[in-house]
Amino acid sequence: MRGLMPAKRSEFQLALARDCLRMLQGHVEIPRVNDQRLLDHVVGADGSEEGFLSGGFLTAVGLMSMLQLAGRPISSFRRILDFGCGSGRVTHWLRHLAGDAELTGTDINPEAIAWCRENLDFEANFICNGPRPPLPLAAESADLIYGISVLTHLDEDLQFQWLRELHRVAAPGAVVVLTVHTDYRAVRTLSQSAFAKYRRRGFFYQRAASDDKTVAGLPDFYQVAFHTRNYIAGKWTRLFEPLLSVAHGPFWSQQAIVLRKRDRTTPRLLKPRWKHVKLPLGGMDTPGFGGPPQGDIQHVAGWAFDPDSDERRNVTAWVNGKPAEMRYIEVERDDVKAAFPDIPHAGNAGFMLNVELPANDHGFHVIWFTAGDSPVPVSATYVTG
Ligand SMILES: C[S@@+](CC[C@H](N)C(=O)[O-])C[C@H]1O[C@@H](n2cnc3c(N)ncnc32)[C@H](O)[C@@H]1O
Known part of the structure; x- marks a missing residue:
């Protein structure tokens, strides 16, 4: 998908920053998730408390930005369902932004729901559901449903059962956001023959390794699934119309798919006209998450690369929604090279720049970076302060 026109792009960034600052102002500190098993499930193997907070924040920003790009900002929803909410890693960031919307979180894991x-301590309804539908929720009772890294674990039959159930719970015109793994994750994870099957069928489900901490203690059906976008366009469209996909970036090795509930009047196109945003894999190391600023000038360092191309892209840092400085990615990063040994250009994927922190009375500065012309x-x- 091509980027937005420059004027629209800066409007987009400012609106996103307003929502992020509101989200930070309304956010309250939550108790530490000191159960390592819960952290392993939602953050990843050996996940940390810091990863729970920063990853939840980043996923919330990703979710908000794609809803905004799809023309349905988060503040426009009144009844929100976090399907497979785990320990509320994303929900707790959205509570304030969602205003007086009703928030519901459901999960199969009783320990996560108990946590x-x-x-x-906010007005959300947390429900433990069974491995199969139904959810104890009325038909057409949610106008936004999101499921972060849930369908990445279900076999094909369970996937269809849950898609039908989400369709039942979704109100007319509701938006549903679901994440699936990207092709790059499939390349890295699957054997050659499994990858060939995945490409042929568009769907592949396999058992996680026996020592995989991200599935330990969860029911046996909870393994690892991969979907191609063609499969989604072909198989999910009886129920949902795909609007937009965003790969990598805030969703790391997954892509988020924004769908709209289909009803009898929605035309079913042979080839859905959805938009695709492919972001690099990347991260920010400096400033640390939620820490104090360095002064009026803040050093920003991170890395970003496209796993499928060594074409150099520029990155732009944004402070409270205003562009700060643009740089080509060029700094050597041995740590990134070691983490992605299969990608030759990962070794010089680093960037560094200094940004000015304008005086403000929010108490926070929200800093992000974009790559190329995607918003x-x-x-x-x-940073706080
Ligand atoms: C990788 S975790 C992600 C948790 C949360 N969405 C987040 O982003 O922090 C996947 C979650 O999906 C839950 N899950 C798996 N199958 C489910 C189902 N059929 N219904 C509800 N939750 C499910 C798991 O228990 C787990 O908490």
């Missing part, structure tokens, strides 16, 4: 009920942040953080 949410005990520790997230969706690749990674985001904030």
